[in-house]
Amino acid sequence: MSGLSVNADKCVGCGICVRTCASEGIEVAGRKAHVTDSCISCGMCVDACPVGALSIEKDAGAGADLSAYHDLWVFCEVDDGALAPVALELMAKGRELADARGCRLMGVMGQADATDADANAQALLSSGADGVIRCVDGRLRTNDAELFARWVCDLAETRRPETILYGATDFGRELAPQVAVRLGTGLTADCTVLEMDVEQGLLQQTRPAFGGNLMATIVCPTHRPQMATVRPGVFQANPDAAEKTAACGGATDVSPHGAVEDVALEAGLEPSLRVLGREDATGGDSITSADVLVVVGRGIGSKKNLPLMRELAELLGGRLGCTRPLVEAGWCDYSCQVGQTGVSVAPKLLVSVGVSGAIQHLAGIGGAERVIAVNEDPAAPIFGVADHAVVGDAVEVVGALVERLRARV
């Protein structure tokens, strides 16, 4: 692995590195600098050290023949026999990136039951995949990330994909790091923007950093595959493909243009997980699947105004979401929190009420098709992403809206 190292002969213990470090990755003890577990090898201290005592060691994998790697893979999660929506969202983005790079887009999927396995593969082909690599095996029933990681790594080692994308679902967050460690490559979690540097084949992976106060673009220049996770709702699925798939119920006559290849899981591997029971932590449907969302922020003033906001959501046939301070205040459940540390949403209509539009919140609403924002401050950042701006008091505006909508019911 690469890492920061200290040349003790040169180090004078001046502490400039400690003051430069933003992650508490280095400390001075006994007049010498020591690297801590928090070091992220960003190299800032290396540049700052006045006596050249610090360096970043590159690992042996660096400098491998990157030209041997090709194709972009999307790992497509299957839940209870159905493709996770994020799989189709990533296929749409993957198609765009693969076209820019001039490479093939492959859907990679594993599921326990043969039922729906063909329909799922066809859905990926009709979403733009040039081919599907699939494993149908009863041992995958428990969604054991370790088993999946073994299968994906075996595939990646022989076929050498240049890029792999994963959904940042609970399962994807477990799987992708395991694959990254086994393959000795990098992983950027929770990307909100993905672009391809066509010349170098470098995936530009952008995500919020330093508490969401800036956006960092991360690349993986010396290892392959380059890997990223993306939360559900950040990208949009190709509506044509989704319609085609829905129209034929996922049947196999959807203008297939690629092959489906079955690749077995290694014999002798057994799941280490046993599922004893399932409990839905959200207590129902997630707000991520709602077509209409009313998202409320601190500007609604008081918890007693929540029922009015919920009524607006219901009259519009939608659900209620919120900003983080409302969760912290105990007004709303965490499952309703929209943003960087909550969920990403992609409704057709999002009505934002009394929300300032902090960058950490905006990170979760980029997929919304149309945004109407209500805020009493005309300079509120939320208006920068809104299609329609209503400057006014949250309760007054929503009260008037609810009255009108009630009259129409």
Ligand SMILES: Cc1cc2nc3c(=O)[nH]c(=O)nc-3n(C[C@H](O)[C@H](O)[C@H](O)COP(=O)(O)OP(=O)(O)OC[C@H]3O[C@@H](n4cnc5c(N)ncnc54)[C@H](O)[C@@H]3O)c2cc1C
């Ligand atoms: C690491 C990190 C992660 C975070 N993750 C998230 C996240 O996932 N989701 C999230 O939401 N936040 C997140 N935050 C918090 C985020 O930075 C903001 O603090 C938060 O989004 C602000 O919530 P708000 O808009 O409800 O409140 P405020 O910022 O207080 O804004 C309230 C808004 O209401 C308006 N207003 C006031 N009175 C009225 C009225 N009577 N009528 C109409 N408008 C009114 C004000 O003009 C203001 O714009 C995170 C922060 C950090 C550091």
